[in-house]
Amino acid sequence: MAMPLPRYVVFGEALTDMVRQADGSWLGLPGGSCWNVARAAARLGLATGFAGAVSQDLFGDELARASAEAGLDGRFLQRVARSPFLAFVASRHPPRYFFVGDDSADLHFDPARLPAGWREAAEVLHFGSISLVRQPLAARLCEEATQAARAGKRIAFDPNFRDLMRAPGYANVLEPMLRLASYIKISDEDLAGLFPALDTGTALAQVRAMAPDATVMLTRGAHGMTLLKGSSIVEQPALAVEVADTVGCGDAAMGGWMAGVLSGATGDLAAQARLAAAAAAIAATRPGAYPPRRDEVEKLLAA
Known part of the structure; x- marks a missing residue:
């Protein structure tokens, strides 16, 4: 019997973070914002597919292995004979990094290769991060988002601001994606990067004006998060953990939010915010981009 197709499909980049160590060596870790979102949702029990392309070398092998381990639907991950996409993290504090991948595997993702019937089965499609800056992938993903919304x-949508988005063309992506989105996660740091001339409140108001019908999650790190839908506002403090x-x-948080939306908390903003906050808190207890398990999140919420 064929496995059911996923309800949540995350489009975007998977890459390898090359993190500089104290002794000057480099540690390779599988990562990428969109891939991390997908892994988190899958580990929380939501049937999830990561729709992206990775290389056919050892870097791609590790991403494929970690995808399977998290429970992601393997039919959505594409392997292509191109170089790996790498992010060199020279320093975490302050953050200093650069990307290597001029014609790398991620740019060769082909939506036509996704399994038959996937769009009918999917309920929420996720887009964001640097995949919406890197051409020709960005144009392909924007078209997918447009067609899916029409259907x-x-x-x-999680813009996940990075310096690449300072390019003038990104405004032509940001505004249409905000208008298409039903769910927008944005951090105070994202707002500062995307709207450098505006304070947080004014920038958030601008986002909400572009997406008046969307539910918006504003995250503020240790200062918690706010979930906004129409005139409803839910404040959720960060949960205390050993970081x-x-x-x-x-x-x-994004994966946790969508797991809540698609698992019975559709209209309960407070329940969605609690699950998102617990997922973020569990992730903070482990080094690297750790995708929290459902039992870990439930234990934290029960405590």
Whole structure:
């Protein structure tokens, strides 16, 4: 019997973070914001597909292995004979990094190769991060989002600001994606990067004006998060945990949020916010972009 197709499909980049160590060596870790979101959702029990392309070398092998381990639907991950996409993280504090991947595997993702019937089965499609800056992939993904929204699918969007988005052309992506989205996750740091002339409140108001019908999650790291839908506002404090690092916490929050939306908390903003906050908190207890398990999240919420 064929496995059911996923309800949540995450489009975007998977890459390898090459992290500089104290002794000057480099440690390779599988990552990428969109891939981290997908892993988090899958580990929380939501049937999820990561729709992206990775290389056919050892870097791609490790991403494929970790995808399977998280429970992602293997029919959505494409392997192509191109170089790996790498992010060199020279320093975490302050963050200093650069990307290597001029014609890398991620840019050769082909939506036509996705399994038959996937769009009918999917309920929410996620887009965001640097995959929406890197051409020709960005144009392909924007078209997918447009077609899916026309077909009545809900779009989730997390801009996840990076310096690449300072390019003038990104405004032509940001505004249409905000208008298409049913769910928008945005951090105070994203707002500062995307709207450098505006304070947080004014920038958030601008986002909401572009997406008046969307539910918006504003994340503020240790200061918690706010979920906004129409005139409803839910404040959710960060949950107290022993922090190892905060890498991937925003991605875990996004995966947790969508797991809540698609598992019975559709209209309950407070329940959605609690699940997102717990997922982010568990991610912070482990080094690197750790995707939290459902039992870990439930234990934290029960405590």
